[in-house]
Amino acid sequence: MKLGLALPTFGPDAHPDGILRVCRTAEEMGYDSLWTGDRVLAPLAPVAPYPSGDGQMPRAYENHMDPLVALTFAASHTTRVQLGTSTLNGLWQPPIMLARSLTTLDRLSRGRLVVGLGLGWMPDEYTAVSVPWKGRGARLDETLQILRDYWANDVFSHEGELFTIPETVVGLKPSQQPAPPVLLAAFTPSGLRRIGRRLDGWLPVAMPLPQLLGMWDVILKEAAGVDRDPSTLRMALRVNPKLTERTTEAERMPRAGTLGQYIDYARSAAEAGVHELFLDFGQTSATLDERVDLAGRFIEGVRRG
Template structure:
């Protein structure tokens, strides 16, 4: 199983020197990937609860970097690790502009981009960027239509319900052909089937492994039904650990526990068939040096198993 780290693009550590430190930590320790997320708004009272146990949005989100700019910075300071978005809200800009940005980043990074898309959870963010909250599924499908055409053709056009693109030459080519892999964060039955039908894989968050693999079975079944090879699909599992000094009860994992408990969870995930797991130590009070130490101990513990 591949292992990754989240970049500090949220909160007080969202600074160039912090990004650089995590980039160096990842490459020196032997991590496989770096990941960043996407926010454009931090309302004082969101209309929808944050998808967590207490429903409260992390205060770190009040300070947020542009994910693609941050990954471009990371690309220039690394040579080996993959660079992923978990997740990029792919509906907040026209798909042609998104295609250009993603293609540029994949080219500049030498083919290290993994595109993880999500639909978000906060209606206020859609209001702020003048994109309708309703109809997100259809907008995602048409966005994927444009991305696939852009990457697969030297000349293309698009005429759809939401977007019209006149016939154009596409000279900019991604390093990965036809384009970078696109994963989707989705948890409803329809969203899981959409992954199996047309996406490159899944971006789940940590949950009990029996539940996780049951949802993966839905994705695999949809891929088979669509005539796709399910073995080509990829699962990259995000873990946001709330680290404790003492061992927690099993029902609190994988939300809160000791570093050793999260090591055990990662080992079990690998045995269950998870392809990649990346951890975000940024939602804690640990300093950057302490997070580097945690990252080293976590990697050693998982690899030793």
């Protein structure tokens, strides 16, 4: 199982030195990937609650960087690790602009991009970027089609329900051929079907492994049902540790526990067939030095297993 770290693109460590420190940590310690998330607002009174914990959005999100710019910066200071978005909201800009940005990043990173898309949870952000909240699934489907066609063709055009793109030469191609992998964060039945039928993999968040594997099985069955090879799909599992000093009850994991419990969870995930697991310490109170220390203890503990 591959292991990754989230870059500090939220909160007090979202600055060049913080990103450089984690980049160097990742490559020196043997991590396989680095990840960024996406926010455009931190509203004082959001119209929808945060979808975990007590419903309050983490204060770290009040200070947020552009995920693709941050990954480009990380690409220039690393040589080996993959660079992923978990997640990039794929609907906040026109698909042709998104295609250009992703292709550029894949070229500049020499083929290390993993495109992780999501739809977000906050209607306020859609209002801020003048994109309708309603009809997100259809907008995502058309966006995915545009990305695929853009990457697959030297001459490209699109006429759809939402977007019209005049015929154009596409000279810039991604380093990864035929395209960078595109994963989706989704948990509804329609979202799981979409992954199985047309995407390269899934971006779940940490949950009890039986629940995780049950949802993964739905995805694999959907893939097989449309004559796709299920073995080509990958799962990259996000873990947002809530660290405690004392061992928590088994039913509280992976929502909260000691670092040792999270190490055990990662080992079990590897045994269960999870392809990749990455940690985001950004929602803890850990300092940057403490995050680096935790990252070293975590990867050492998983490897010992």
